[in-house]
Amino acid sequence: MNGGPRRFGLADLPEIGRAVVTMGVFDGVHLGHRAILDATRDTAAEGGATSLALVFDPPPDEVLRPGSTVPRLAPLHVNLGRIEALVDRAIPIRFDEVLREFSAEAFLDALAPALALGGLTMSPRSAFGRDRAGTAARMQELGAERGFSVRVVEPVDVGGAIVSSTRIRSAIAAGNVEEARALGVVPYLEGIVVEGDRRGRELGFPTANLQFGYRPAMPSLGVYAGRVTEAGPTVSAGHPALISIGTRPTFHDGAEVLAEVHLLDFDGDLYGLRLGVELLTRLRDEQRFADAGAxxxxxxxxxxLGRAVLGMT
Incomplete structure (x- = not known):
């Protein structure tokens, strides 16, 4: 969307000073991510340093496995906003063919002109650098050699399983909004509102059709209740909405999955605006009806039902 946030190379990082750093993709900023970010902030505060998250984009998996695209729980700018609510700074780092070849030691060397590394926060499951050689144990060795601390934050367990972006994507794909929310991520979709066939308006339920600028983690087909988080000046954040994820089987036999948003108690023009919505509750499965009246x-x-679950009645 409009190019998104600037992604930095290691050679053009802004000067930061003394910092406690964590690194990763942080897609969705779930409970496990928050534990690491909280630890980063607390460690930095103890030493009077800046708490900093380096956010890799695109995700390393997409570079390491060409042709693969990881569905996103949120676009980069949304993730950055969530991260910056927890630490002092979040800087997107361009992950490319050059960076993938950096050893853990070379990566630390490349950071040196921009910051004095006072500490590193990471998960025991994380590993940095070529061939994932920068494990927690190796980073602790490097910390002892170079004079920075390493804080290892254990994964967060919910319901007997570790919280991860993969687990949350699976929950969303199954339409299990409640599980995703329990793991710290409200399912989110964002796109530019484009013109459709105006079928919804003809039926008395005008919809905003979303065109995505990224590959979102799509919920299973159905109807959801949610709220707007981002829109133009005519719509306030928090505006209640119904979100349909489906193929419109009553009118079409096609397989194209559409995301259509109906704003409750709203009659205005949204075309061309960027619209973000949170999916809070699943109302029902997609259905084929006998006719338009049904x-x-x-x-x-x-x-x-949407009004009721969103507290409008």
Whole structure:
């Protein structure tokens, strides 16, 4: 979307000074990420340093496995905003073919002109540098040699399993909004509103059709209740909405999955705006109806239920 945030190379990092650093993708900024970010902030505060998150984009897996695209729990700018609510600074780092060849030692050397590394915070499952040689144990050795601390933060366990972005993507793909939220991530979609066939407006339920600038982690087909987080000047953050993820089977036999957003109690023009929505509750599965009248009746029930679960009644 408009190019997104600037991604820095290691050679052009802004000058930061003494810092406690954590590194990763942090997609979604779930409970496990927050534990690491909180530890980074606390360690930095103890030593009077800046707490800093270096955020790799694109995700290293996409560079290490060409042709693969990891579905995103949120676009980069949203993740950065969530991270910056927890630490002093978040800087996106461009992960490319050059960076993938850096050893852990070379990576630390490349950071030196921009910052004095006072500490590193990481998960025991993380590893940096070529061939993942920069394990927690190796970083502790380097810390002892170079004069920085290494704090290892254990993964967060919820329901007998470790919280991870992969687990959350699986929950969202199954339509399990509640599990995703329990793991610290509200399912999120963001796109530019583009013109559709205006079928919703004809039925009395105008929808904003989202065109994505990234590959989102898509929920399973169905209808969800949620709230707007980002839009133009005519829509306030928090505005209640119904979100349909589906193929519109009542009218089409196609397989294209669309994300359509109906803003409750709103009648305005959203075309061309960037619209972000959080999916808070799953209302029902996608259904094929006998005719438009049956669909409208169900949409009216969706609106009533959505109002109830969103506290509008």
């Amino acid at each position: 669909l409208v009746a169900e949409m009216q029930r969706d609106a009533e």
